[in-house]
Amino acid sequence: DAGITQSPRHKVTETGxxxxxxxxxxENHRYMYWYRQDPGHGLRLIHYSYGVKDTDKGEVSxxxxxxxxxxxxxxxxxxxxxxxxxxxxxxxxxxxxxxxxIQYFGAGTRLSVL
Amino acid sequence: xxxxxxxxxxxxxxxxxxxxxxxTSSKTLYGLYWYKQKYGEGLIFLMMLQKGGEEKSxxxxxxxLDEKKQQSSLHITASxxxxxxxxxxxxxxxxxxFYFGTGTSLTVIP
Numbered sequence: 137d138a139g140i141t142q143s144p145r146h147k148v149t150e151t152g153x154x155x156x157x158x159x160x161x162x163e164n165h166r167y168m169y170w171y172r173q174d175p176g177h178g179l180r181l182i183h184y185s186y187g188v189k190d191t192d193k194g195e196v197s198x199x200x201x202x203x204x205x206x207x208x209x210x211x212x213x214x215x216x217x218x219x220x221x222x223x224x225x226x227x228x229x230x231x232x233x234x235x236x237x238i239q240y241f242g243a244g245t246r247l248s249v250l
Numbered sequence: 251x252x253x254x255x256x257x258x259x260x261x262x263x264x265x266x267x268x269x270x271x272x273x274t275s276s277k278t279l280y281g282l283y284w285y286k287q288k289y290g291e292g293l294i295f296l297m298m299l300q301k302g303g304e305e306k307s308x309x310x311x312x313x314x315l316d317e318k319k320q321q322s323s324l325h326i327t328a329s330x331x332x333x334x335x336x337x338x339x340x341x342x343x344x345x346x347x348f349y350f351g352t353g354t355s356l357t358v359i360p
Contacts, residue, residue, distance in 0.1 A: 140292075169348070176352065177352065178338065178350050178351060178352035178353055179293075179338065179340075179350040180350075181347055181348060181349070184347065194347060195347075195349070226292060226293070228293075228348075235300070236281060236298055236300070237281065237342050237348070238283065238295055238298060239283075239293075239295070239340075239348060240295065241285075241292035241293040241294075242292050243291055243292045244290075244291070244292050
């Protein structure tokens with residue numbers, strides 16, 4: 137298994153509270169991603185990072201912010217959680233080459249916003 | 251935005267039967283990735299296809315990319331309960347961003 141750890145694995149929170157999810161890797165991969173997975177929508181990219189302090193928005197970035205102060209850690213923050221952010225969140229890492237960009241995924245964080 | 255359509259959305263097969271899952275893109279694919287997800291877990295990388303007409307196999311799973319590089323199929327021979335899960339195809343756009351199909355849920359009945 138790729139060395140990717142997501143924490144927490146499960147979280148229940150209330151609307152309006154801040155939430156931070158953590159992704160930690162031991163592979164020294166340059167790229168890290170945050171996705172959310174919802175029924176009927178599949179996996180959708182929230183934000184990604186291509187290096188320390190280098191991040192960019194994905195398809196569904198509204199309401200989310202990210203930070204990457206170290207190669208190994210990528211944090212996803214919901215500043216004020218809403219019920220529409222109830223989802224399963226996956227972190228992924230990759231080290232793209234010219235030929236390929238295989239992403240390796242963490243086990244996911246199940247977030248419920250009540 | 252680019253989209254990947256998968257079919258069927260769900261599949262129930264008897265153990266030992268063969269099955270095929272399709273992934274279709276409206277645009278030319280420059281790399282097509284197949285992943286498997288067990289229920290409640292993360293995605294596991296299966297195979298990647300790049301060239302038109304390319305075919306790869308791993309154990310009893312074969313993936314193909316058509317010549318036009320707009321459609322890929324995943325074929326499982328003699329399915330087993332261990333094959334059950336959600337299969338997703340994914341591709342990358344020019345901005346290093348990945349996008350995925352909505353997945354095909356496979357149930358294998360013993």
